[in-house]
Amino acid sequence: ELPNVAFLGLGHMGGPMAANLAKAGYAVTGYDPVPAAQEEATKNGITVVGSAVEAVPAADVVITMLPNGKLVLDLYDEILGAAKPNTLFVDSSTIDVADARDAAGRAQAAGHRAVDAPVSGGVAGAAAGTLAFMVGGSEEDFAAAQPLLDVMGRKVVHCGGSGNGQAAKICNNMILGVSMIAISEAFVLGEKLGLDNQALFDVASNASGQCWALTSNCPVPGPVPTTPANNDYQPGFAAALMDKDLGLASNAVRSNGVEAELGLRAAELYHRFNTGGGGGLDFSAIINDIRDRSNA
Numbered sequence: 001e002l003p004n005v006a007f008l009g010l011g012h013m014g015g016p017m018a019a020n021l022a023k024a025g026y027a028v029t030g031y032d033p034v035p036a037a038q039e040e041a042t043k044n045g046i047t048v049v050g051s052a053v054e055a056v057p058a059a060d061v062v063i064t065m066l067p068n069g070k071l072v073l074d075l076y077d078e079i080l081g082a083a084k085p086n087t088l089f090v091d092s093s094t095i096d097v098a099d100a101r102d103a104a105g106r107a108q109a110a111g112h113r114a115v116d117a118p119v120s121g122g123v124a125g126a127a128a129g130t131l132a133f134m135v136g137g138s139e140e141d142f143a144a145a146q147p148l149l150d151v152m153g154r155k156v157v158h159c160g161g162s163g164n165g166q167a168a169k170i171c172n173n174m175i176l177g178v179s180m181i182a183i184s185e186a187f188v189l190g191e192k193l194g195l196d197n198q199a200l201f202d203v204a205s206n207a208s209g210q211c212w213a214l215t216s217n218c219p220v221p222g223p224v225p226t227t228p229a230n231n232d233y234q235p236g237f238a239a240a241l242m243d244k245d246l247g248l249a250s251n252a253v254r255s256n257g258v259e260a261e262l263g264l265r266a267a268e269l270y271h272r273f274n275t276g277g278g279g280g281l282d283f284s285a286i287i288n289d290i291r292d293r294s295n296a
């Protein structure tokens with residue numbers, strides 16, 4: 001007997017994730033305040049109800065996929081009392097580590113179980129059921145969540161206790177933001193020095209500069225034909241989302257007194273790029289900002 005699922009937040013990510021659970025045979029009750037999201041979910045076999053509170057009483061598992069931590073905490077305060085005892089709360093939103101621990105604590109204090117389970121893989125991964133999940137919570141709660149996460153994703157990693165899924169996500173994305181900027185700066189410097197992009201790629205991809213930002217998401221067109229750089233920087237992973245994730249990383253860096261000077265600087269550069277109009281482009285488009293500023 002599959003558990004009953006309540007899915008709250010049926011947006012770009014939550015919509016297709018909930019649809020995959022319904023397709024796999026789970027009874028999914030959902031809520032999202034946006035009418036278009038409600039219609040799409042109904043088409044995909046989800047029973048859409050008129051409020052979050054109505055969605056939870058019959059649920060064994062409550063999954064949330066919301067824009068930010070304040071919304072998650074507010075929603076938990078609204079629904080924890082309406083859920084039956086020992087309901088498993090799974091938050092897949094990307095939020096502050098501190099907010100994730102707070103949310104899990106509130107769920108547990110109300111007699112429930114809770115894990116944080118943020119994702120990477122984007123809208124395409126959500127639709128294809130190939131997301132990567134990074135999970136924070138107890139062994140037992142992780143084990144209870146895993147079968148559902150396996151339906152929505154391809155790779156599920158238990159990262160430790162509450163909040164550690166969010167911690168793993170922001171640490172990974174801090175590496176990614178810093179490394180994309182480093183690769184982009186190197187290409188622009190190479191261009192100024194008269195070095196072909198392809199020549200630098202051929203050297204660095206076979207040498208100690210090798211990294212994912214170079215060989216899988218190369219920010220210049222040419223060397224890796226599948227990257228967003230070859231398609232007018234259509235995402236991919238949008239710079240606006242990198243800005244958000246580096247903001248969360250910066251909060252954690254500051255509140256834990258970590259000397260992450262490059263992580264904080266990468267957050268500033270992506271914030272400037274995002275608010276300057278680049279937010280809808282792939283995050284590798286920051287190379288054009290670096291090149292423009294270098295030619296100013």
Ligand code: NAD
Nearest residue numbers: 008009010011012013014031032034066067093094122123
């Ligand atoms: P989205 O804005 O498309 O979806 C969020 C949905 O939550 C919206 O439809 C909104 O109406 C709904 N919502 C807001 N308050 C609600 C409430 N109280 N009850 C029910 N629904 C409510 O955002 P998204 O792109 O789906 O992203 C969701 C989360 O996933 C974010 O935390 C984001 O950082 C993370 N994420 C996104 C991507 C991506 O590529 N889009 C990738 C990885 C992680």
